Amino acid sequence: MNAHPQMQSKMTPEEYLLFEKESETKHEFYNGEIFAMTGAKPDHNRIQSNFIWILKRQLVNSYCDVFPSDQRVKVNDQKYYYPDISVSCDDVKFDDSSLLNPIVIIEILSDSTELFDRNGKFRDYRSILSFKEYVLVSQYECFVERFRRNNDNTWNYREYNNFGQILKLESIKCELPLSEIYHRVNLLI
Incomplete structure (x- = not known):
């Protein structure tokens, strides 16, 4: 999704x-300003659908819920994404x-969102105590980055850039093959 200031x-x-509540368009909220969320490209939607399908399949017998982009996350009273x-x-909890x-x-x-997703949002998300893993996914090339919080509140980084690799989300015990994440995605590189 792309965000544009109002x-x-x-x-x-x-x-x-x-x-x-009254809006037909979703908006993120950042320190008093709202940003309209515009539609995504087909490959973005394919990656999102693939991720959700894989996660739901692996978490079917767990007490975990997988939410798509319509689910707002509250970081604090000044930031909603x-x-x-x-x-x-x-x-x-809601x-x-x-x-x-x-x-x-x-x-x-x-x-349009990469810089903010990498920096501002990641910094903000880290203030959520339950938050354990952050995944950034390219929609243009086979490239996935995973950040995992350690017990001492430091973060480990791992990148995946090969269709034969498996993204491991340790906090929810899921393994996602990159070949499935990028299934039917038209990569540029």
Whole structure:
């Protein structure tokens, strides 16, 4: 999804949540500003569908829920985002329809969102105590990056760039073959 700022004065979190309930378009909220989420390209949607299908298949007998990009995540009172995919397990918590305790967040990178997904959003997501793994996925080449939180609150990085590799999400005990993540995706590289 792409985010585009809306031209208007700043909103309070309460005004944003009321506005979002009535809106036909999703909006992210960042320090009083709202950003409309525009439609995604077909390959972005294929990657998202593939991820969700693989995760749901592997988590079918667990207490985990897999949410698509329509599920808003609350970082704090000033930041609400719509990640491409989020996973929460056991006691899934919501506040005003916003997910409070994601364990895994997956963002499919686009030209317009990549910088913010890598930096600002990742920094913000790290403040969520339940958050354990962050996955960034290229839609243009076979390239997936996984960041995993350690017990000492440091993060490990691992990249995957071969269709024969398997992305391991240790926090939810899932293994995702890159060949399935990129099934029917038209890669440029």
